[in-house]
Every structure is written in structure tokens, then in C-alpha cells.
Amino acid sequence: MFWKKKKKAQGEKLTIFFASDLHGSAICFKKFVSGAKFYGADVLIMGGDLTGKAVVPIAEQSDGSFKSAQSGDEITLKSQDELDEFIKRVNNQGFYPAVMSETEFQAIKDDTPAQEKLFKKLVVERVREWADYAEDKLSGTDIPLITSPGNDDFFEIDEVLHKASHIQYHEDEVTELRGYEILHCGGSTKTPWDTEREYTEEQYEARFAKILPQVKDMSRCIFNVHVPPHGTIIDQCPKLDENLQVVFEMGNPVHLHAGCKALYTAIEQHQPILSIHGHIHEGRGNIKIGNTTCINPGSVYPEGLLQGALVTLQGGEVTGVQLTQG
Numbered sequence: 001m002f003w004k005k006k007k008k009a010q011g012e013k014l015t016i017f018f019a020s021d022l023h024g025s026a027i028c029f030k031k032f033v034s035g036a037k038f039y040g041a042d043v044l045i046m047g048g049d050l051t052g053k054a055v056v057p058i059a060e061q062s063d064g065s066f067k068s069a070q071s072g073d074e075i076t077l078k079s080q081d082e083l084d085e086f087i088k089r090v091n092n093q094g095f096y097p098a099v100m101s102e103t104e105f106q107a108i109k110d111d112t113p114a115q116e117k118l119f120k121k122l123v124v125e126r127v128r129e130w131a132d133y134a135e136d137k138l139s140g141t142d143i144p145l146i147t148s149p150g151n152d153d154f155f156e157i158d159e160v161l162h163k164a165s166h167i168q169y170h171e172d173e174v175t176e177l178r179g180y181e182i183l184h185c186g187g188s189t190k191t192p193w194d195t196e197r198e199y200t201e202e203q204y205e206a207r208f209a210k211i212l213p214q215v216k217d218m219s220r221c222i223f224n225v226h227v228p229p230h231g232t233i234i235d236q237c238p239k240l241d242e243n244l245q246v247v248f249e250m251g252n253p254v255h256l257h258a259g260c261k262a263l264y265t266a267i268e269q270h271q272p273i274l275s276i277h278g279h280i281h282e283g284r285g286n287i288k289i290g291n292t293t294c295i296n297p298g299s300v301y302p303e304g305l306l307q308g309a310l311v312t313l314q315g316g317e318v319t320g321v322q323l324t325q326g
Helices: 027-037 080-093 102-109 112-138 157-163 201-214 259-269
Strands: 014-019 043-046 055-059 066-070 073-077 096-101 144-149 168-169 173-177 178-184 221-225 234-237 253-259 274-277 285-289 292-296 307-314 317-325
Touching: 014 027, 027 043, 027 080, 027 112, 027 307, 055 080, 055 102, 055 112, 066 080, 066 259, 073 080, 073 157, 080 096, 096 102, 102 112, 112 157, 173 201, 178 201, 201 259, 201 317, 221 259, 259 285, 274 307, 285 317, 292 307
Parallel strands: 014 043, 043 144, 055 096, 144 168, 178 221, 221 274, 274 292
Antiparallel strands: 014 307, 055 066, 066 073, 173 178, 234 253, 285 292, 307 317
16 A cells, blocks of 8 residues: 555645735844744745835944934934844834945935935845845745735836746736635735825726636636725825825814725626735724625734734635734
8 A cells, every 4th residue: 555645635724824014124024034934834925025125225424423313303423232123123114324524425415316226226125135035934845925016116026036946926917826726916006105006996807807818717716916906994194285294173183085996897797715914004993895805914013013914815705713812
């Protein structure tokens, strides 16, 4: 008699750890990768907006100290220990520290093209660092790290992520995962910030029209779509005025829905087993659209806290959802 290794049964449990909108936070990414072991997850899915929003220049002075800014206030770092601690804090908040001479700072402070070039360079470097970190921590395991882009993510990161040995980077396609399918669709609807990857509702309709026919079995399909469905608690965010300030009425912030109507329609009509989202940091929640479980873990990355969702699938059903923070 010969004993053969059995294939994974259709009814076998699959545990997903999902988090989104890390926005360059070094500590949040490390926590995310560690979540595979900590939560006993079989797969890591990182939603879009993995990159940060700004460079923090740090200018070396003639006396050996360094000057920078924090919360709009100028600060002086008098020792190497203070400098190292500041750089660590900036990294964990999702920004990009750039140490330079005072002469270099004066040359770049009014040079917008040079600032943009430096910003993209630092973004790509950190994405490469994250790819190396994932390889180091997950090598030798069968735990994949799957991701797709958000609206804030420069196109320059695509090449790095496609080449990464332990990251599966997908966009506008359907892939297979242990008896399930994942539909990947990044970017977002229009925002006040005119970010890198924004699409109109008509463009989303066209994208879904191309991707949805690739799904073989919708009852075992996971939608990995950065923007959440419109008109739900997971796409609510504060309304901003023309100066990007929160609008208040009678002392309370006014909220609006900033999700995607075409996505809501697609979920309502096709009823995938699961739909996971990010983009709206305040939209943390777990809801149902018909029989589809829809999740947005939210994001508080500037605080160094990782919000996530632990999702258990078994027998083609969502059998457990736990929103996490730590």
C-alpha cells in the first residue's frame, strides 16, 4: 500500500489576515508580516495605499546638530541618539526622513521637481526594503503575501513589487488561492487630493466588465478592491471644504459616502463570498450586502497601530470575522 499526500480538501479551513492603508508605516508593516504567525493565518493580503505621503527633511548644521520639523514646529536634534530616535519615529509614522546638508536643504526647499524626484526615490526604496523584509520573514513558509495598489501608490512601485520574490502583486485580474479566486482591483474613485490612481464611476464599470468574466465560480470568489462600496458604513468619511478642512454643522462633523457605486452594484448582482476594502480610514466595519461579507479594517497608521481583519473561510463560507488592532 502506498500513502500519497492528499490535496487540500474543498472544505478545509483557510485563514486570511487582511490589513490596508499602511501608508509607509514601518512598524505597521512589520506587525502585518508578523500577523501570519501571531494569528495563525494561511495568507496575508495587504490592501492598497502601502506607501507614505510626505518627505521629512533633516538638515545637518555647522555645529553637528540637525534641524527638522515636527507637527509644524522646528526642532533641533543635538546628538546621534536623538537623530536616530527621530528617524525611527518618522519611519513608523509613515513619512520618509531625508538627512541632508543645510546647503542641500536650501537648494531643494523651493524646487518642486527636485522634491518630487526625491519623494519617489524614497518611496521606491522603502517598498524595496519591505519586499526584502517579507522575503526574510516568510521565506521557507507557504504563506503568500498578496497586494494590489491604492490610489496614493505611485506607478513606479509596480516594477519593484512584480520582481519581489515573496510578494504577489496583482491589478485588474483574477487569481487563484487554495480553492478560491481573488478579483483584484486597485485605485479609488475621485478624491479631493487628485491622487495617482483615481477613476470615475464609468471607468470602474468598464474595469469590472473586463475582470468579472474571468471569475469561474463567484460563490468562491473574494473581491480585493481598494475602494469600498458606496452608501455603507464602511465608506463614510468626514466632508471637507475647499480648504480641505472638516465641515461641521451644530458642532458635529458632517459625513459623506466616498465609495464606489459600480462596486456596490457588482457585489449586489454577483454575490462573491467575501469583499475586502480599505481607502476610507474611518470606515472600519463588517457588513453584509446580500450574502456577501464586506470588510474595511480601517487605518490609524500614524499612531503605529495596525488595524486588521482575521477572516476564516471553510466549505465556501465565511465562518468567522474578527477585527483586530495592535
